[in-house]
Amino acid sequence: MVEAYQRRSALAHFGLNALASQKADGAGITLGESAHRAIINIRGDAKDPAFTAAVKNATGCDLPAAANTVATAGDVRILWLGPDEWWVVGTDARRAGLIDGLRSAFAGQHTNVTDVSESRTVITMTGPAARDVLARGISLDLHPRAFGPGQCAQTSLSRTNVLLHQTDNAPSYEIYVLKSFADYLWRWIGLIAEDFGMAVKAE
Template sequence: MADTALTAPPRSPLSQAAGRLAAATRASGGAVRLAELRFLAQLNVRLDAKGAAADAVGLALDLQLPLEPNTVVHGGELTALWLGPDEWLLVGRPGTQRELESRIREAAGNEPVSVTDVSAQRTTLLVTGSRARDLLAHGCALDLHPRAFGAGRCAQTTLARTQVVLVARDEPRAGFWVLVRSSFAGYLTDWLLDAATEYL
């Protein structure tokens, strides 16, 4: 019997929270901006940072994988986050994960490399505004002062007891990315909206 199941379009775990995020942003008058960045391509890459594959992959992607712990490197529309001595998270435009994976595997050739598409595992919250650091500091144990966690830094940490990857973005007033597992995204969004009340 033929399979008649229809493929449903992807649905964001925060699709029902978009209105509340926009309302909080308007009410804060620039103090806090909260939004979801939907369906970003996310690839977990593991390889020997000192091996031939690292250089080949860097050339294929037109960006060098960061080697300094907890740093971020940008290359065009692609961002590489250092997660460990042999582990990175590549973040790119929605829908580019298959092409990126193919480029990485082709560049690595016979060198050992692991590439895992984790795009559906997490969603990304954008937190910006003049009080963005203060808002995140309410629930994060990291020192978020710009001297300690300035632009171009990233960390695997907890925010409101939820595991996240936190990224301080490079662009002026660009704020932070908070990459959170889809199953915890609703809880973390509720927490952020509640914690932002004092700025509204």
């Protein structure tokens, strides 16, 4: 892990605070970055009650068993990635505690805990045009009857691998993207948003 004073978010070079101070009346989307989240990859058998209980114990959050869903408890979220793979997502402050908690709760079990926090950043997108902007680069059906709050999907957005999580009906989305692709994806969204109007949320 890098020293705290050296830490820079993957989108810091855009100067989000300066962009946020610009007037953007009637913007179709508001874009922001939620940097430095704790993202912990866990593997295990969802049918094993000892595993699900250990996850609940360590995080306070239930393990989502249904495909493409997210469970939330307080400031911890668990996102479904595959039939035996999940991300535990929390604030940066909880990172070490969550990892230690999961590792000790899993003692003796055939499981895996990997800290992948530094690999990704999160682009947040909210506003009435969010669905239209995403639709320009995604093959998923984002209509409310097919994809709603509490659902997530790993897919590709304008050729970039992302995890998309819808958080509310505004609609608001969180886009988990590899840090090295974040610059490209931000610029791409900006380009599409020229048709809808875009505001930036301060860091």
